[in-house]
Amino acid sequence: QKEVEQNSGPLSVPEGAIASLNCTYSDRGSQSFFWYRQYSGKSPELIMSIYSNGDKEDGRFTAQLNKASQYVSLLIRDSQPSDSATYLCAVYGGSQGNLIFGKGTKLSVKP
Amino acid sequence: SQTIHQWPATLVQPVGSPLSLECTVEGTSNPNLYWYRQAAGRGLQLLFYSVGIGQISSEVPQNLSASRPQDRQFILSSKKLLLSDSGFYLCAGRSTPGGHLSAQYFGPGTRLLVL
Numbered sequence: 712q713k714e715v716e717q718n719s720g721p722l723s724v725p726e727g728a729i730a731s732l733n734c735t736y737s738d739r740g741s742q743s744f745f746w747y748r749q750y751s752g753k754s755p756e757l758i759m760s761i762y763s764n765g766d767k768e769d770g771r772f773t774a775q776l777n778k779a780s781q782y783v784s785l786l787i788r789d790s791q792p793s794d795s796a797t798y799l800c801a802v803y804g805g806s807q808g809n810l811i812f813g814k815g816t817k818l819s820v821k822p
Numbered sequence: 823s824q825t826i827h828q829w830p831a832t833l834v835q836p837v838g839s840p841l842s843l844e845c846t847v848e849g850t851s852n853p854n855l856y857w858y859r860q861a862a863g864r865g866l867q868l869l870f871y872s873v874g875i876g877q878i879s880s881e882v883p884q885n886l887s888a889s890r891p892q893d894r895q896f897i898l899s900s901k902k903l904l905l906s907d908s909g910f911y912l913c914a915g916r917s918t919p920g921g922h923l924s925a926q927y928f929g930p931g932t933r934l935l936v937l
Contacts, residue, residue, distance in 0.1 A: 743922045754912050754928040755866075762923065799866070803922045809856070810916075810926050814865035 713738045713804045717813035725821050730787040732816050734800030743803035744783045750796045790820045824849040826929035828913050834935045841900040843932050845913030853915040855896040857888055860910040908936045
């Protein structure tokens with residue numbers, strides 16, 4: 712069964728630091744990878760997508776993909792208290808076009 | 823870009839009562855549609871997905887059913903709610919033309935409490 716693994720956390724970082732969130736996946740044939748942010752009591756919102764090996768930057772967010780190691784990560788630079796949320800990693804997982812979600816990593820940014 | 827609408831936002835229902843949650847999509851045609859449930863402090867559980875009108879696939883056996891009467895309408899139903907049906911129900915949609923490049927977008931969710 713295809714799986715996506717994330718450390719559940721909580722990951723606690725001080726304001727202004729870099730937060731590093733990691734995700735591994737089991738399906739070597741996966742082609743698309745997404746990061747979602749979910750605030751408590753709210754629905755997930757898409758923050759990044761990445762399809763090729765390497766880094767993709769968008770503002771304070773950088774997604775990193777290493778298909779050989781089946782590893783995708785999200786870096787948040789200059790972390791702010793407003794970044795405190797659960798971050799979900801999702802991998803496109805099959806012929807039906809369904810995303811497979813990890814259980815999420817809870818991030819807490821301390822002022 | 824697509825927008826997912828869900829209602830109601832919050833629902834409190836007695837055990838044994840019926841349920842109907844509706845989801846509609848704007849901004850795209852022939853989307854793949856999904857129903858997820860998220861229990862408190864837990865991950866997303868995929869309940870149903872649909873690739874077209876009348877086409878429903880169930881991921882887990884349960885007390886719920888889904889229907890897609892129109893291209894951009896997806897309904898989650900139950901004839902008799904159980905306590906274990908409590909949770910945060912999320913509808914999501916994904917445009918199909920982009921293939922594996924297309925992201926999935928979520929509606930605001932319905933918080934269901936069964937008492």
